Amino acid sequence: QVQLVESGGGLVQAGNSLRLSCAASGLTFSSYAMGWFRQAPGRESESVAAIGGSGMWTAGRTYYADSVKGRFTISRDNAKNTVYLQMNSLKPEDTAIYYCAARQDSWPSPRSDEYPYWGQGTQVTVSS
Numbered sequence: 001q002v003q004l005v006e007s008g009g010g011l012v013q014a015g016n017s018l019r020l021s022c023a024a025s026g027l028t029f030s031s032y033a034m035g036w037f038r039q040a041p042g043r044e045s046e047s048v049a050a051i052g053g054s055g056m057w058t059a060g061r062t063y064y065a066d067s068v069k070g071r072f073t074i075s076r077d078n079a080k081n082t083v084y085l086q087m088n089s090l091k092p093e094d095t096a097i098y099y100c101a102a103r104q105d106s107w108p109s110p111r112s113d114e115y116p117y118w119g120q121g122t123q124v125t126v127s128s
Helices: none
Strands: 003-007 010-013 018-025 033-039 046-051 062-064 072-077 082-087 096-103 122-127
Touching: 003 096, 018 033, 018 096, 018 122, 033 072, 033 082, 046 072, 046 082, 062 072
Parallel strands: 010 122
Antiparallel strands: 003 018, 018 082, 033 046, 033 096, 046 062, 072 082, 096 122
């Protein structure tokens, strides 16, 4: 079965960086679109970034929420079945549980309801 395992979360001061990783198994990783989502206490789940799977129109295609553009970078290593989220210039409002998600379609959708596979989440806390 599909398994997604996030790592790399933690407590950092505002302005610093973190890199999240999501190791995937049980799927043909390179063809799947991968996404990062987050949920803060008392707030709705938010799409953070997504990256396309292999395909003429989707390979390398990315999506970013306006709130993280220019600060976060999503990337993938298909040889390692891993997707990354590099988070720079972190702000207290980035504090949330970050989830990795996968969808068999290669299009990097920002919609959480289009991702059937989810990891358990990793906590990111940014102090001011």
